[in-house]
Amino acid sequence: MQPFEDCESQVRSYCRHFDDLFARGKGSILFNVDGRAFLDFWSSAGSVNYGHNPERLKERLLDYLQGDGLCAGLDLHTVAKASFIQAFHDHILRPRKLDYRLQFTGPTGTSVVESAVKLARKFTGRRVIAAFTNGFHGMSSTSLGLTGNRLQRQPWCDPHVFRLPYDGYLGPDTDTMDFFEKLLTDASSGLDLPAAVILETVQCEGGINVARAQWLHRLRELTRQHGILLIVDDIQVGCGRAGRFFSFEDAGIKPDLVCLSKSLSGYGLPLSVMLIAPALDVWSPGEDNGTFRGNNLAFVSATEAICQYWQDGCLSDGVQARGRTVLVHLTALSRELGAQHFSIRGKGLVWGLECHTPQMARKVAGRCFRDGLLVETAGCSGQVLKIMPALNIPEASLLEGLDILSRALREEAYAQAMALAPVLATPA
Numbered sequence: 001m002q003p004f005e006d007c008e009s010q011v012r013s014y015c016r017h018f019d020d021l022f023a024r025g026k027g028s029i030l031f032n033v034d035g036r037a038f039l040d041f042w043s044s045a046g047s048v049n050y051g052h053n054p055e056r057l058k059e060r061l062l063d064y065l066q067g068d069g070l071c072a073g074l075d076l077h078t079v080a081k082a083s084f085i086q087a088f089h090d091h092i093l094r095p096r097k098l099d100y101r102l103q104f105t106g107p108t109g110t111s112v113v114e115s116a117v118k119l120a121r122k123f124t125g126r127r128v129i130a131a132f133t134n135g136f137h138g139m140s141s142t143s144l145g146l147t148g149n150r151l152q153r154q155p156w157c158d159p160h161v162f163r164l165p166y167d168g169y170l171g172p173d174t175d176t177m178d179f180f181e182k183l184l185t186d187a188s189s190g191l192d193l194p195a196a197v198i199l200e201t202v203q204c205e206g207g208i209n210v211a212r213a214q215w216l217h218r219l220r221e222l223t224r225q226h227g228i229l230l231i232v233d234d235i236q237v238g239c240g241r242a243g244r245f246f247s248f249e250d251a252g253i254k255p256d257l258v259c260l261s262k263s264l265s266g267y268g269l270p271l272s273v274m275l276i277a278p279a280l281d282v283w284s285p286g287e288d289n290g291t292f293r294g295n296n297l298a299f300v301s302a303t304e305a306i307c308q309y310w311q312d313g314c315l316s317d318g319v320q321a322r323g324r325t326v327l328v329h330l331t332a333l334s335r336e337l338g339a340q341h342f343s344i345r346g347k348g349l350v351w352g353l354e355c356h357t358p359q360m361a362r363k364v365a366g367r368c369f370r371d372g373l374l375v376e377t378a379g380c381s382g383q384v385l386k387i388m389p390a391l392n393i394p395e396a397s398l399l400e401g402l403d404i405l406s407r408a409l410r411e412e413a414y415a416q417a418m419a420l421a422p423v424l425a426t427p428a
């Protein structure tokens with residue numbers, strides 16, 4: 001019996017692109033069952049920002065398990081939860097002068113998005129949520145309604161969503177906030193005042209689209225003026241991915257609600273939190289309930305992650321430096337291969353190289369995997385190579401991965417040129 005092919009649902013996806021049998025992971029390396037090493041530029045879609053099985057986090061988890069620390073307990077007060085809240089307050093919120101209550105929602109990203117929308121609707125008494133083109137917020141009913149991609153959306157997903165053009169969607173010279181402002185101020189625009197606007201400040205699944213700081217400012221200002229809540233979905237680009245702990249820090253805005261998940265536990269363990277501006281915490285006890293709210297094991301690794309990586313600016317500085325290395329490398333490569341065929345976008349340590357066709361991106365990712373590098377694709381049709389290594393990847397591994405990527409791109413560009421050659425050589 002072949003366990004995956006014979007028994008697992010057709011819905012499986014990443015394993016089709018990275019088709020091997022994996023056994024172990026350490027830092028930026030995954031090992032297959034035969035011990036072959038693969039460099040990781042994927043980071044499990046941003047859920048292992050500090051690499052696989054970071055040593056100190058593992059030690060804390062082993063100590064906790066060895067001591068029979070409580071694992072299940074719904075939202076009981078536990079030592080593990082208290083330590084996490086303290087560390088998050090002391091090292092994340094207080095230094096940034098942020099005042100939020102913490103709600104531990106269900107453990108997945110989509111659960112925290114569902115909770116944020118539910119709270120915004122309850123608080124405002126309104127139904128419509130504004131979301132952006134190319135946004136991705138998860139696969140459950142409400143989150144899917146907010147998601148832009150036609151292939152992922154379903155006929156039954158939440159219909160009370162108003163779609164706005166993201167920054168850059170209508171070209172670099174159009175400020176799409178002009179459109180939103182017009183809709184909000186024109187009594188005949190047909191837009192029901194939204195309960196909230198939800199966005200990623202860097203759209204990852206949507207193709208690594210980076211919102212400009214001044215655009216984010218305008219959005220914050222408009223939402224404030226019109227009493228609309230601003231929800232930042234920092235599930236993929238929070239926890240340091242965009243350079244600082246929160247992706248919105250550079251823009252200096254304060255959202256009303258923030259969704260965090262993926263790398264929060266630092267170990268790939270499920271854990272999500274919604275940050276709530278205190279005045280908005282209008283829940284009644286138990287109104288947004290669930291069995292796996294606050295995973296105690298994940299609290300243990302999350303606390304250690306915060307203490308190890310976020311007590312000073314070293315990790316952020318390292319992310320900026322590694323990000324510059326990626327940018328320099330990609331720029332040189334795209335010039336070599338014909339800059340008109342590629343576009344480079346990114347921030348911190350999340351970068352996208354848009355190829356002229358989705359087929360090219362997929363083939364390059366396939367060649368990378370053949371040569372021992374995990375790279376995924378993103379964008380409306382998968383046309384963007386998404387480069388997302390661990391935030392603390394050693395310089396040598398980063399360069400090695402970039403070399404594999406370059407080789408794969410050169411090979412694919414050559415193969416495509418050769419495929420066209422007979423056509424070009426045919427006399428008119």
Ligand SMILES: Cc1ncc(COP(=O)(O)O)c(C=O)c1O
Nearest residue numbers: 108109110136137138233235236
């Ligand atoms: C920005 C964003 N929001 C929400 C989600 C959904 O998270 P999950 O897959 O854990 O439900 C994702 C997942 O990739 C994401 O990138």
